[in-house]
Amino acid sequence: MNPIVEIEKVSKQYRLGDVGTGTLSHDLNRWWHTIRGKEDPYLEVGDVNDRSVQGNSEYVWALKDISFNVNPGEIVGVIGKNGAGKSTLLKLLSRVTAPTTGTITAYGRIASLLEVGTGFHPELTGKENVYLNGAIMGMTKSEITDKFDEIVEFAGCARYIDTPVKRYSSGMYVRLAFAVAAHLEPEILVVDEVLAVGDAEFQKKAIGKMKEVSQDQGRTVLFVSHNMGTIKQICNRCVVLEKGQVKFDGDVVEAINLYNRKDIAEGEANKMSISIPLEKNNYPDEVIFKQCTLMEGNHVASDEVSDINEVSVVIKGEIIKPNRNLIVFVSLFDEYNNLISVNDVFENSNITPEDLVPGEFTLTAKLPVDEFLPRNYRINISSVIHYQGWALKEDEINFDFRFIKTNFSHPVYSESNFPMTGKSKPGYLNTSFNWELVYEKN
Amino acid sequence: MSNNYKLVIKPKTSLFDFSIKEVWSYRDLLLLFVRRDFIAVYKQTILGPLWFFIQPILTTLMFMVVFGGIGKMSTDGMPQAAFYLAGIVSWNYFADVLKATSETFVQNANIFGKVYFPRIISPLSIVISKLITFGVQLFLFLLVFSYYLFFTDSSIQPNWYLLLLPVLIFLTGGMSFGLGLLITALTTKYRDFRFLIAFAIQLAMYATPVIYPSSMIEGKMKIFITANPMSAIIETFRYAFLGVGNFSWGGLLYSFIVMILFIIIGVLSFNKVEKSFMDTV
Structure with missing residues (x-):
């Protein structure tokens, strides 16, 4: 099977510190090198991204020579501690910014959910925002019209659809936003922790939707999260990033273990x-x-x-x-x-x-x-x-x-993890009593 | 699923990497942006779209008092209200588009930082939504104009040059669009231009025959007024409706050439910046 996304030696460099007069001199120097047909002088420098250590260089590699492929239908989790480069990778994939070097080739449309409700305008009604938001994410008007009822039903806010979204509760706002996103039909979906919103019922719905998207419709999902429970639940492969480099790529449980262990090794915990x-x-x-x-x-x-x-x-x-x-x-x-x-x-x-x-x-x-x-x-x-x-x-x-809990199913309470807002099963222990049911005979 | 779809994300692409086809595929977004801009501005105001009228009316009154009344400046023998309003309406379109497009990256940083669509959609939508505002204000001008034409014995002489109106609008929109793109590209990294543009637009109005006829200007100053590519446009606008002012094909051609230059430079610099502006904005 040919990969649907090929990431080849992708790097991204950022400049640290303030943009000020120093930037102008660097720009001039860079321009001077360019017109003489030379390499950008600042590509040579740059530290590995370790935020806890004071680096020597003003430039830092948020990603350095990242390479991996994603096959169609896979749900790949991307984990790593803060600053490991997860979000940068997603930004590159969603074309919000361009890589410094390297190439990403995708054989399909990419839609990104770096944030739900991008471009929602508070003054516009729910309906107007569904159209606007859908169009921002690359849908055409007729595609949105086709899915409109489905979206409203998924969000569960039919009653408020003609009210400006600034009057929505934050939960309702996010539900509507996620509903639009969930009904996109790209071949590749890039998701960044958007599931950490909404109540437990909605989270379950959202996770279910992600699974459905990949399993039933054969789409590919790249999913970044700090919630190992969710990663374990929906991903079938996991990439661990550390300091802008791929540390591990493969089995989910192994990756989670590695991630947890790493935290200890680095004294984070x-x-x-x-x-x-x-x-x-x-x-x-x-x-x-x-x-x-x-x-x-x-x-x-x-x-x-x-x-x-x-x-x-x-x-x-x-x-x-x-x-x-x-x-x-x-x-x-x-x-x-x-x-x-x-x-x-x-x-x-x-x-x-x-x-x-x-x-x-x-x-x-x-x-x-x-x-x-x-x-x-x-x-x-x-x-x-x-x-x-x-x-x-x-x-x-x-x-x-x-x-x-990674496999918790209960008819009433969802798998929501404390302390997310939402109902989790009350009490402290999931103990089982021995129940017996006896009917009195007449 | 489109199997032959292929997307390549690479570091820097050529300056001329500009896909009209891609912009066309996002035309629905363009229209929705226009709609949003138009609707959202006056939501939760009592007067609503009436504000489109109030602003030019008050400005015109102000000009009549200050420049016409106190300054006693010439209006080429035209009724002051019609003269000023003609200048204001056409200048407003230029100034509004320029002001809004020059803020494209800064204003949209939030959206641009989260999702990809051809960035040029944003300034394009501004050109169109401001065109609607212009249309509303033009209607106001037409009311005033008709009043003087039919109910007073002023010497207003509308003529066949009125047919040039679409050309004038196109030139104004194109010029402010191109200039705005250039400025917003410069603004992403160095915000200095942002401060500059606000009062530069204000000052530029005085360097353009908005509140005075270009016939009033003599000598050396005349060169500056002629060099201003907006001068010919506003003069032609007045000439077409009122029958006074300096009209020359040469002036319009000059404006056209400047517009093309602005658009080329603007689009190129916008293109260069849009790929990675999120890193510096």
């Missing part, structure tokens, strides 16, 4: 204290705790934990002198510090105090991910030696994380 080494211990003669870690799969978790992998609490330490009064427990709190559940190493497992023998140990507690709901949690790890005191102080080890 240090303040979240997901892996905590312990230096001082209260009872060094009996037990020494060395490190507590929240793991997702086989790597350290970030502050966003999903049910793609197994999630577990790992405690490493050493028993010096076995003590039958030693207990280790994991407590689960909600974001308001309400205690939801306490798990005791002995009570909730087959491990008994007799199993404690001198030596180095690794204690692992797997979290029942199915019972978690999409919201913020805190996990606390503590240890007590009965009648003596805290072996691991109550406030010492805390992991704050947001739980993301």
Whole structure:
């Protein structure tokens, strides 16, 4: 199968700092080189885009030699932390700006949704804006007329269609805008996080529409998002960008893992204290705790934990002198510090105090991910030696994380992730009771 | 699905890479922009489109008081109202288009930054929507003109040169369009021009026979007035309706050549800037 989009060694250079008198001198210098038939002198310079480090050059490569192909019908997710070049790539694809070097070849029309409601004019009515917005995105008037009823129905705002959009609620505004965008018929659709709007019901609709567009109509979608849950849900391939370069290209779960791990490696999530080494211990003669870690799969978790992998609490330490009064427990709190559940190493497992023998140990507690709901949690790890005191102080080890559900289907509540506005299932745990239904016989 | 569709996104393309065909395929957008500009301006005003009348009427009254009354400047023997209004209406079209097109990139940065369509659609829509405004104001002029023609014994002499009216409109629109494109291309990186253009338009009106007839100007000053490509247009406009003023084919030809030059330079510089203006705007 021939690729529908070919991205070949595409780079984009930006100039840092202010546009001022310095710019004029550079322009003149550049012009002087051009008329003598020489290369642009400023293409030679430029740093790799690492925003945390003060660079030496005024020019920076937002993208550097990006190459990958997209096949027809694929939904490709593009992830990367802020400043990795995701938006720049989308801008190039949607022809908002031109690459500095390299070529992108597309065998089909590209429509971009870098923002919904582009060109919406507050004074115009919903209907007028549908036409205007549609035309801006490349539809002809008759195409819009054909789809008009569908668009209004999708947005669910038939009643307000003749009211100026400035009177719309922001949710309604976005629904209408997305509805227009969703009814575009390009071969290639470029989407940038527009789904992070609207209520849960609408998000579900929007995601469904994206899937439908690619699966049923064979269109190609490039999707940029920070929401790993959505990426996992709709993409079948994922590209990870880092500092303007392609870091990984392939399987979605692997890409998400890489992305999450990278955050840790770069200290982005240090303040979240997901892996905590312990230096001082209260009872060094009996037990020494060395490190507590929240793991997702086989790597350290970030502050966003999903049910793609197994999630577990790992405690490493050493028993010096076995003590039958030693207990280790994991407590689960909600974001308001309400205690939801306490798990005791002995009570909730087959491990008994007799199993404690001198030596180095690794204690692992797997979290029942199915019972978690999409919201913020805190996990606390503590240890007590009965009648003596805290072996691991109550406030010492805390992991704050947001739980993301990737396959959550419920007849009433959607998969919306906390804290997006919208209904997610109330409560803290998705526990199952054993229900029984009995009818009284007459 | 069009299988043979191919789109290539490359760094810099030639200056002359300008596709009329592409612009044509976006003609619906052009008309919707015109509609938006026209409707949106006077939404939620009580007088609505009446404002199209009020502005030139008040300006004319002001000119009558200041230049006609206090300044006692000549109007070539024409009724002041008709004379000033003729100048204002045709000058307004030029000034409005120039002002609006010269802000194309800055004003539309938000839309241009999010979605692609041929950028030239925006200034083109301005030329058309301002043409509607001009039409409304021309109607006002015709009312005043008819009053003097039929109900007073003034020496107004409309003549066959009225047939040149479409040419005059075309020249005015083309000239302001071309100049506006050039200025907006310059403005993206260096905003200095933006400050310049606002009062340059104001000053230019005094260098154009709007409030005075060119017959009033003698000597060295005459060269400047003749060199101004708008002079011949406004003089012809007056000549056609009122029968006074200097009309010359040479003047019109000069305006035409200048218009073509403006359009070529304007479109080329606009073209050069539009690809990557988002990086500097």
